[in-house]
Amino acid sequence: MVRMKEVSEFLKDLLLRAAMDVATGKGLSPGEMPEVLLERPRHEGQGDWASNIAMLLAKPLKARPRELAEEIVSKIGKDPHLEKIEVAGPGFINFFVTNLWVRDVLETAVNERENFGRSSQGKGRKVQVEFVSANPTGPLHVGHGRGAAVGDMTASLLEYAGWEVEREYYINDAGLQMNLLGQSTQARYFELLEVAEKAPFPENGYKGDYIYDLAKEIIEIEGNRFVGMPLDESFPVFQAYAANTILGGIRQDLALFGVSFDVWFSEKSLYEKGLVESALDFLKQRGHAYDKDGALWFRTTAFGDDKDRVLVRSNGVTTYFASDVAYHKEKFDRGFDLVIDVWGADHHGYVPRMKAAVEALGKDREALQILLIQFVNLLRGGHQVSMSTRSGEFVTLREVLDEVGIDAARFFFAMRRCDSHLDFDLELAKKASTDNPVFYVQYANARIQSIMREAASRNIEVAASSSVDFSLLREPEEKALAKRIARFPEEVEKAAYELAAHRIAFFAYDLASDFHAFYNAHRVLGVEDEVSKARLYLVEAARVALTNALGILRVKAPERM
């Protein structure tokens, strides 16, 4: 069995030898040989693979690219795998492979099933994806949802590409924001008990209604017993109750969204285990930290940052950055080869110092990759819905999930590059119609399942490949569909390499599109037996590819619609 991937490797080898022959014959030393690459042409009619090697050689050899291309092609000569080779455009060499590949591709897809498209690209290396990591100071909003979807999909994509993946949520349960949360809850408690003057609402406090709900719950559990107590004595109760309850809600929302984490990592635990202190010692010992104006500074400028950053303030309190350095040190100490942080785009200013930290820790700065998630513009009936946790005006992830459904939400988040702003139209996402891409893809699956059900009712099964005549698949729609299926493994590798999960969503859409075109043009059942057999096999392969692509996105597709 020849796989598509092997075909491209084979062609590359063939091409390299021919090009090398031609180039050295014209006096080029092997060291000057440009890299030979095969690419997928954009257009029909430009072959299955193409190479620009002749154009790259044109300059050093001082020759016309087209003539070089002709010469290379004649050196390659004939090969049973190749239907034809053409020289086209400014000097591209286009390869057209024989029909053998249809069999290979479909057979591979059907045989490998849930493993079709998996690769060993990651070579079992360990990667950690840390995402969402929202402060437990309020419910998750839509922006967190996007981060959750992107992080989760990136993680499963990498898993699929042969990495050993761990998903992690970093809980910012230390510091100022947590105090503010406790104070806000405390203030609402007294307000509800009509003694608001006991504890004024803090400036910059959390104003959302959910704080009142927390205060109400505390009244139900504890009654008014805190009224006569000093504020700082009751404070820990408010803070702990608020944080735990909110974090519980966050866990529930994420679980509902189909996102689960391997590790929930507490910022507080870094301090409790002395890891912040030891990270600071590490920096000091290596001369990356210095004292100035009573504070401890990290010389991040030595690693490309604009200015040095404070680790310990002159009042003795460590900064958020200090614990983040400790956290990332801890991550690498756990043995990850690659660490991916998924952040909101508003934190982009933080990237250079974090990269600097990684380098100071003795790691390659590329060992930390940061995905910045741009904002979500939530639309409803054409109007923008504003969001801000502090002001309490926001649409929660939960509300969106309840309204549009989990799969629609996930797919919408998957349909955009993460560094692109996202217009999320609630009306569109829940619309069961043609302009909703989620339904389009799911409908393709429903149609496939429908064919399978009908086949089963006629006692027809997907035949063994050895009894299928694949040369009967010669209609353009059949070939296009087979070709698309063939590309799935490459798409996975490409998407993983670029950390671009959105590619998988586009692939799923394109695959659905090719399937719909095929479905409309040809019947699978009720046609001549041998043709029917070949088409059913094709449909089964399409089912595998579509299922696997949606599996990476964790988007479910119903069997009937």
Next chain:
RNA sequence: GCGCCUGUAGCUCAACCGGAUAGAGCAACGGACUUCUAAUCCGUAGGUUGGAGGUUCAAGUCCUCUCAGGCGCGCCA
């Protein structure tokens, strides 16, 4: 003021390491259901890739400048 992201068809978005004729969907217009699901398909129309220079055989992609939007620039997180 400095930095990061974005700018592609009327709208929402793609476009691999720089490749050939910049692609989809929606909206518009015209067609296709006796059959396995028409939530679909086929066709038409729609573009100076914000603008100006530059590098290159080749630029949406790289460089410089510029315009517009978003976001950052703290001993906050």
